[in-house]
Amino acid sequence: MNTITDVSRQSIADETTIGRLWYHGRLTEPDFLARLFDLKKLPSRDSRYSDAYGDIYQHMVNNNDWPEDWYLGDPRINILHCDDELYGKFLALSLHPRTRSDEEEVRSLVRIYNKHLAADGFQVVQTGDISGKPVFEIRPLGAGSYIAVATKQNIKKYLNTEYVEGKINTMHDAVLKDTETAIGTAKELLETTCKSILKQKGIAIDKDWTLPQLLRTTTRTLDFKPKHAQDAQRAETAILTILSGINNIVQGVAELRNSYGTGHGKDADFKGLETKFAKLFVGVVSHLVILLLETNGEMAELVEPEPGF
Structure with a gap:
């Protein structure tokens, strides 16, 4: 049929x-x-x-x-x-x-x-x-297919590597069938993006930083002031407030990764997170990564995440 x-x-x-x-x-x-x-x-x-x-x-x-x-x-x-x-x-x-x-x-x-x-x-x-x-x-x-393709096309402009493309494919393909992998891969993609931007700007990365600390440092290095807004300063303040809220979401992603994502041992009877939550986090990370890369606006050298981050 x-x-x-x-x-x-x-x-x-x-x-x-x-x-x-x-x-x-x-x-x-x-x-x-x-x-x-x-x-x-x-x-x-x-x-x-x-x-x-x-x-x-x-x-x-x-x-x-x-x-x-x-x-x-x-x-x-x-x-x-x-x-x-x-x-x-x-x-x-x-x-x-x-x-x-x-x-x-x-x-x-x-x-x-x-x-x-x-x-x-x-x-x-x-x-x-x-x-x-x-x-x-x-x-x-559905299954994040539109987001996956849009993410891939945008990220390729700034991190054009097989590694990143593979992560994007894995992240979105896993949303419906393996939420652990989807969450863990989303976290790794965000970490890769932040570290690549910071390295490009010559900012030292503390190996003990948590993912929210890494994201916070990255956002502080970027210029989010709208170029054509009537009140650019006020608009920038609002954007940074939104980013602060997103950082709380990322904290949740990191905690979910520890509890539900890949990279940590699980009991034999472990049950993963529901699909609807994995779809939410994958979508948030996808758009956040695009925002960071487009705001940075330059091709960055890939920095892969460290095992167990």
């Missing part, structure tokens, strides 16, 4: 057709579809041609005499009823830089896709880039 319904797929096809946002972009339809299907091995509907590539090319490139939505119900392609994985690849390919170069078209398609996919619990998210152009995937909503 497919989760993305034929109703949603038809709605996407209708809206993109009205907007003349052809799924194949700057490619011909057979060249686009050949990236998803082995058209040379699929049968032709036209006796003059030996395979699907030939008859699609004839009727959609040479003559253009098939209806615009032919691909939805054609049993060889069957985009309206194919499995979710294939449909996701179809949508992602329609946004790929090799398919489409117009950034406004990409934004319009992402908006259309997400509007209709949300009803079925899916979304389009950017997962990387090629030559500065975004690459997308279709993923289930």
Whole structure:
């Protein structure tokens, strides 16, 4: 059973057709579809041609005499009823830089896709880039998936390392199935961020600092004064008050890590923290890390956390 319904797929096809946002972009339809299907091995509907590539090319490139939505119900392609994985690849390919170069078209398609996919619990998210152009995937909503991707894309600007990307993936993938790992990895990511910023600024790090002490020292070194606020000083005071409150949350994260996170021995009958709490802390740490790195505004050298911190 497919989760993305034929109703949603038809709605996407209708809206993109009205907007003349052809799924194949700057490619011909057979060249686009050949990236998803082995058209040379699929049968032709036209006796003059030996395979699907030939008859699609004839009727959609040479003559253009098939209806615009032919691909939805054609049993060889069957985009309206194919499995979710294939449909996701179809949508992602329609946004790929090799398919489409117009950034406004990409934004319009992402908006259309997400509007209709949300009803079925899916979304389009950017997962990387090629030559500065975004690459997308279709993923289930929830489980912090949006936060995970946004975090990764932002952190890569300032801590572009496989280590950090691995931590982000681990942290968000573990939220639903292993809350201990999610909490422990979130704490390690925050520690890495703080230490990397402090090292860049030439500030000595006391090995005996707790995580809240490390965060407090980091925030004191950064300039949080808004550049365009009407009352910059008052705004900065408010921001620092918020950060002070976040530091209390981080203290809670550190304590949870000791009780529920990875890195400490557990009894055989130990039961981890509920998922909803792990999701909260992972989300807080994700956004806090982005705030610190963007405020610092420079690429920092990675400083990995010490075992048992």
